[in-house]
Amino acid sequence: MPETMTALFGGAGPDWTPRQVPVPAAGPGQIVVRARATALNNADASMLADADPASGGTGKEYRAGYEFAGEVTAVGAGVAAPVVGERVMGTTPGSFAQYVLADHRHVLPVPEGLGYEEACALPTGLLTEHGALMVAGFRPGQSVLITAATSSIGLIGVQIAKALGAGQVIATTRSAAKRDLLVRAGADTVVVTGEQDLTKAVLDATGGQGVDVALDHVGGQTFAACLPAPITGGAVVNVGRLDTAESTIDLDALSYRRLRVAGVSFGFTQPAELGSVIAAAGQTPLAAVAASRVRPLIDTILSFDTSAEAAERLRSHQAHGKIVLLVP
DSSP, X not given: OOSEEEEEEESXXXXXXXXXXXXXXXXXXXXXXXXXXXXXOXXXXXXXXXXXXXXXXXXXXXXXXXEEEEEEEEEOTTOOSSOTTOEEEEEOTTOSBSEEEEEGGGEEEOOTTOOHHHHTTSHHHHHHHHHHHHHTTOOTTOEEEETTTTSHHHHHHHHHHHXXXXXXXXXXXXXXXXXXXXXXXXXXEEEETTTSOHHHHHHHHTTTSOEEEEEESSOHHHHHHHTTSEEEEEEXXXXXXXXXXXXXXXXXXXXXXXOEEEEOOGGGSOHXXXXXXXXXHTTHHHHHHXXXXXXXXXXXXXXXXXXXXXXXXXXXXXXXXXXXXXXX
16 A cells, blocks of 8 residues: 555635545554545535635534445454455545545445445445334334435435335425436335425325334424324434424324334444444345345536535535545
């Protein structure tokens, strides 16, 4: 391996800045991966804005990125798997770099035939959506509501729910133009929230009973509208806050239906706990990826040289799927 590498940093302006930094060495329990592709997440845009000194940000520099895919080039003490040369995809802060230092528990093998451009766009979606379903106590045959299902992570959720044997998947979108996209992903019922009342549409689609599990990626009043939608004793799990983190809810809907409500944000969990979530995603969900039943939607593939364009595309909220950066 070379002694130095290119990595992208935030904190010097509205976009990422390339820097030459030392190639990391693998410590105990760690691996080094030669990244071939990395994927953007919504958090990348907010972190750029928060650190941009020209817009009142902190001006504190940080190495950007969370998702990556590539080949293992070094392993630290105590690491039995993965091995050097193995293709992996994973998640760790600072992944917008030619060489990525990661906890060995935070990667998954890349299935045969899956390219790095798609592989790098999967880890966050796989671990988050599968983890949220497990938190909800999902079982095969149950019905699942997924809000903001045309988001990159929501689309993964629809596919995973079907791969796990969901009896009915109800997916929401604000635009009727995206209905076919959700049907192709596996949704049985599509609710267009720009035209339909979410709660009523879900109850109508389930014969008045409601869904067993609701995964909400929106927050705000969409989260509130999810509470009357499950069956009595059902579960609502908040996964994202694409709208706002504040919501005014009807406590009667919560209490009378005896709902189980939870929130997940696996990026803030302890390394061992995150490792367990990723290991679970490496079972049925990864098998579904290998069988081409789960695939990410890719919006744009760019390079480190055009990372400013990638950041602008992310900030525009116009991307349909993941934005990927090819690593030089």
